[in-house]
Amino acid sequence: xxxxxxxxxxxxxxxxEDKESESEAKxxxxxxxxxxxxxxSAPLPVSADDTPEVLNRALSNLSSRWxxxxxxxxxxxxxxxxFFIIIYLGPMVLMIIVMCVQIKCFHExxxxxxxxxxxxxxxxxxxxxxxxLLCVNYFFYGETVTDYFFTLVQRExxxxxxxxxHRFISFTLYLIGFCMFVLSLVKKHYRLQFYMFxxxxxxxxxxxxQSHLVIHNLFxxxxxxxxxxxxxxxxxIMAYMFGFFFGRTPLIKLSPKKTWEGFIGGFxxxxxxxxxxxxxxSGYRCFVCPVEYNNDTNSFTVDCEPSDLxxxxxxxxxxxxxxxxxxxxxxxYPFQIHSIALSTxxxxxxxxxxxxxxxxxxAFKIKDFANTIPGHGGIMDRFDCQYxxxxxxxxxxxxxxxxxxxxxxxxxFLTLRPDQQLHIFNTLRSHLIDKGMLTSTxxxx
Amino acid sequence: MLELRHxxxxxxxxxxxxxxxxxxxxxxxxxxxxxxxxxxxxxxDRYGDLDSRTDSDIPEIPPSSDRTPEILKKALSGLSSRWxxxxxxxxxxxxxxxxFxxxxxxxxxxxxxxVLGIQVKCFHExxxxxxxxxxxxxxxxxxxxxxxxLLCVNYFFYGETVADYFATxxxxxxxxxxxxxxHRFISFALYLAGFCMFVLSLVKKHYRLQFYMFxxxxxxxxxxxxQSHLVIQNLFxxxxxxxxxxxxxxxxxITAYLFGFFFGRTPLIKLSPKKTWEGFIGGFxxxxxxxFIAAYVxSKYQYFVCPVEYRSDVNSFVTECEPSELFxxxxxSLPPFLKAVLRxxxxxxYPFQIHSIALSTxxxxxxxxxxxxxxxxxxAFKIKDFANTIPGHGGIMDRFDCQYxxxxxxxxxxxxxxxxxxxxxxxxxLLxxxxxxxxxxxxxxxxxLIEKGILQPALKV
Numbered sequence: 051x052x053x054x055x056x057x058x059x060x061x062x063x064x065x066x067e068d069k070e071s072e073s074e075a076k077x078x079x080x081x082x083x084x085x086x087x088x089x090x091s092a093p094l095p096v097s098a099d100d101t102p103e104v105l106n107r108a109l110s111n112l113s114s115r116w117x118x119x120x121x122x123x124x125x126x127x128x129x130x131x132x133f134f135i136i137i138y139l140g141p142m143v144l145m146i147i148v149m150c151v152q153i154k155c156f157h158e159x160x161x162x163x164x165x166x167x168x169x170x171x172x173x174x175x176x177x178x179x180x181x182x183l184l185c186v187n188y189f190f191y192g193e194t195v196t197d198y199f200f201t202l203v204q205r206e207x208x209x210x211x212x213x214x215x216h217r218f219i220s221f222t223l224y225l226i227g228f229c230m231f232v233l234s235l236v237k238k239h240y241r242l243q244f245y246m247f248x249x250x251x252x253x254x255x256x257x258x259x260q261s262h263l264v265i266h267n268l269f270x271x272x273x274x275x276x277x278x279x280x281x282x283x284x285x286x287i288m289a290y291m292f293g294f295f296f297g298r299t300p301l302i303k304l305s306p307k308k309t310w311e312g313f314i315g316g317f318x319x320x321x322x323x324x325x326x327x328x329x330x331x332s333g334y335r336c337f338v339c340p341v342e343y344n345n346d347t348n349s350f351t352v353d354c355e356p357s358d359l360x361x362x363x364x365x366x367x368x369x370x371x372x373x374x375x376x377x378x379x380x381x382x383y384p385f386q387i388h389s390i391a392l393s394t395x396x397x398x399x400x401x402x403x404x405x406x407x408x409x410x411x412x413a414f415k416i417k418d419f420a421n422t423i424p425g426h427g428g429i430m431d432r433f434d435c436q437y438x439x440x441x442x443x444x445x446x447x448x449x450x451x452x453x454x455x456x457x458x459x460x461x462x463f464l465t466l467r468p469d470q471q472l473h474i475f476n477t478l479r480s481h482l483i484d485k486g487m488l489t490s491t492x493x494x495x
Numbered sequence: 496m497l498e499l500r501h502x503x504x505x506x507x508x509x510x511x512x513x514x515x516x517x518x519x520x521x522x523x524x525x526x527x528x529x530x531x532x533x534x535x536x537x538x539x540d541r542y543g544d545l546d547s548r549t550d551s552d553i554p555e556i557p558p559s560s561d562r563t564p565e566i567l568k569k570a571l572s573g574l575s576s577r578w579x580x581x582x583x584x585x586x587x588x589x590x591x592x593x594x595f596x597x598x599x600x601x602x603x604x605x606x607x608x609x610v611l612g613i614q615v616k617c618f619h620e621x622x623x624x625x626x627x628x629x630x631x632x633x634x635x636x637x638x639x640x641x642x643x644x645l646l647c648v649n650y651f652f653y654g655e656t657v658a659d660y661f662a663t664x665x666x667x668x669x670x671x672x673x674x675x676x677x678h679r680f681i682s683f684a685l686y687l688a689g690f691c692m693f694v695l696s697l698v699k700k701h702y703r704l705q706f707y708m709f710x711x712x713x714x715x716x717x718x719x720x721x722q723s724h725l726v727i728q729n730l731f732x733x734x735x736x737x738x739x740x741x742x743x744x745x746x747x748x749i750t751a752y753l754f755g756f757f758f759g760r761t762p763l764i765k766l767s768p769k770k771t772w773e774g775f776i777g778g779f780x781x782x783x784x785x786x787f788i789a790a791y792v793x794s795k796y797q798y799f800v801c802p803v804e805y806r807s808d809v810n811s812f813v814t815e816c817e818p819s820e821l822f823x824x825x826x827x828s829l830p831p832f833l834k835a836v837l838r839x840x841x842x843x844x845y846p847f848q849i850h851s852i853a854l855s856t857x858x859x860x861x862x863x864x865x866x867x868x869x870x871x872x873x874x875a876f877k878i879k880d881f882a883n884t885i886p887g888h889g890g891i892m893d894r895f896d897c898q899y900x901x902x903x904x905x906x907x908x909x910x911x912x913x914x915x916x917x918x919x920x921x922x923x924x925l926l927x928x929x930x931x932x933x934x935x936x937x938x939x940x941x942x943x944l945i946e947k948g949i950l951q952p953a954l955k956v
Binding site: 134178214215217218221225228229231232233235237241243244248249250252255275293302303304397402405406409410412413414438441446448449450459460463469470471474475477479481482487488 | 590651676677679680683687690691693694695697699702703704706710713719735764765766779799838842861864867872874875876900903904907908911912921922924925926934936937939941944947949950
């Protein structure tokens with residue numbers, strides 16, 4: 051393991067093998083000058099260039115700056131195409147992809163922690179980090195999966211026991227990891243070990259909770275997954291374009307490349323894009339219906355009667371826009387109104403997730419989280435703005451769209467004690483009578 | 496803001512001028528840091544010297560002044576230093592225990608306030624350690640942000656739990672209804688505001704420190720606030736679920752210490768050289784016996800056994816109910832080997848006492864790991880105690896480190912083995928639904944209850 055330490059220590063001497071050396075120099079100049087350490091320090095050099103040979107040869111003639119632009123562009127299109135393929139393949143594949151992205155993000159952030167603290171050699175630590183990831187995923191999947199696969203779980207005896215005592219089992223697994231951590235504390239490395247413990251937990255908090263909220267949103271209906279993610283991606287691209295063509299006023303010192311023109315242009319473009327996209331998607335059942343697990347066919351089905359949110363309605367256009375467009379009413383899906391809220395969040399608050407990640411990268415003097423995607427950096431680089439979006443969509447749905455799930459409530463009711471059931475029943479009854487939904491005489495049915 | 500920034504840029508361990516010391520002793524600490532830092536600059540430049548040094552290079556944070564009251568000092572001035580310490584610890588232990596009894600007498604609401612007070616103090620202690628470790632008193636906005644996040648998370652949790660239990664009270668007030676319905680959204684918006692403030696407050700030279708403090712705050716919140724809310728939820732199940740676990744942990748602490756004092760020989764773990772295997776095992780057995788007896792005594796009183804409810808007519812908490820089966824005496828036939836020992840065929844026990852064995856076992860076997868965790872933490876940051884709030888004992892956190900895991904365990908235990916979902920929560924969710932959905936559910940429930948015989952079909956109430 052010591053050779054790893056030496057390798058990391060020697061890297062600064064080698065010149066970073068980056069293609070966009072001119073533009074990099076400007077950024078590097080800034081980070082080097084904002085020295086948290088007095089001496090001149092080079093940023094952590096990126097690992098070997100991952101661009102496939104094919105692309106390298108095809109673009110070998112262009113200048114370095116345009117080459118980079120092309121590589122980024124091609125990879126962007128490749129990722130978007132990949133996204134469409136996955137959507138086509140269905141919810142199960144999407145869930146698996148979300149899980150993989152989560153694991154990769156976790157791996158990237160933990161690796162940064164190892165590099166920062168030179169803590170490859172800490173006993174047990176890598177094992178423990180992955181173990182905690184497993185525990186937390188087990189806990190969350192158990193909570194969500196049991197809700198959606200209720201009938202399947204009730205049928206199989208081992209699954210039923212696992213689900214009944216789920217919290218206890220998850221807690222026990224976590225405790226084992228905790229005790230292992232305490233037993234693994236080594237005399238000279240207490241502080242490092244506590245740092246890595248804290249680092250692991252914060253990473254879990256960020257990465258795993260978000261990914262499970264994404265899956266929750268997915269189960270509400272694929273449109274709740276696709277529209278927010280597309281809005282964030284669109285905002286990224288639009289803000290970049292607007293900034294490229296019109297950018298003049300810098301937005302925030304953290305990210306000197308961002309400009310106010312890009313920010314505002316991206317906002318309007320994203321809102322329009324969100325409106326159009328939700329209009330297109332609201333027409334199809336496969337996007338709009340909640341994902342359900344069909345016990346008979348043992349697969350996911352997305353078939354239902356679309357809710358009110360996804361039925362065309364007539365809206366009166368307010369006077370001020372009437373004069374502009376010349377229409378009196380417009381037919382829209384109510385969901386499009388919600389999409390305005392989602393796009394607004396994606397454009398205004400989403401970038402803060404990006405600034406957070408930029409600050410993090412500057413704090414630890416890294417250029418990218420990893421080098422998984424050529425031209426773009428790591429998976430985490432692509433998903434940093436999504437970070438807050440998933441939570442917002444989940445909170446939005448819980449607060450404004452749907453209330454608690456009635457069938458789930460009935461399930462919970464059935465597990466209560468008889469006296470509690472009676473108490474709830476009577477309270478509900480008096481509530482309904484108060485509201486006039488029920489009169490005492492109808493009791494006799 | 497400019498001067499805040501200036502003060503903030505004054506800095507770090509590497510500049511020649513140390514920041515104005517908040518406590519007189521801190522200046523000494525800074526000097527040490529500077530001399531050692533020069534040696535390390537070559538290798539660890541890139542990531543800052545604070546991170547990669549081994550523990551031995553970190554200077555100790557000197558403890559703050561002794562806070563033992565003058566009275567005690569005068570009374571004990573005659574004794575030698577060792578016995579003086581023993582007496583101080585003893586007196587403070589008795590004081591804390593009596594305070595505990597007093598608050599129990601005063602009722603659940605006071606207990607809730609006590610738990611909240613302890614949580615805030617623990618949070619404060621841990622955050623202060625973070626400040627001292629990173630010399631980050633001068634970071635702009637940071638103290639404000641830490642307290643703001645504490646407020647947000649508490650608001651979120653109290654809203655989730657309290658709304659359940661005060662359902663009737665909440666239904667009456669219109670503004671509270673609004674707050675409850677959009678509770679998650681409001682909490683999230685508040686948290687977001689704090690998050691955006693953090694991002695906007697990032698200052699050029701202090702990114703790393705700020706991220707560290709951000710993470711430190713969040714991990715502290717995760718530890719202290721979630722535990723304290725689980726404690727309050729346990730409390731609402733019945734005060735016995737609050738008292739027996741906490742007393743078991745305290746008893747384990749004390750009896751393990753006593754057993755170790757008198758019989759201790761084999762060290763238990765390198766982290767805490769004072770702990771011994773004799774203390775550990777002796778503590779385990781005495782805690783199980785203590786838990787058994789305490790459960791027996793407390794199970795008799797409705798005051799301890801009944802779930803805490805809020806009655807809107809009297810506007811206070813009441814603990815009155817028909818004790819559940821768990822708290823009604825039952826006769827158990829003893830297994831053969833116990834029969835021979837005790838020469839009795841049967842014994843009358845509360846079923847809760849069986850559960851108390853599980854709770855005491857956890858308190859004695861796993862609880863100490865919370866203590867080891869805190870010891871490791873103190874060694875890692877070279878502090879003797881978390882703070883100096885309680886003379887002879889250290890900070891509040893020192894007393895509560897073993898409780899840390901206990902509260903979660905009790906909560907998980909209750910939800911897994913004792914009761915199902917919370918009835919008031921189910922009711923609350925029912926009332927939020929659309930009237931048509933409520934009617935449908937009502938009909939389904941009615942059919943179900945009649946089937947089970949819980950509801951008489953001819954009953955007209």
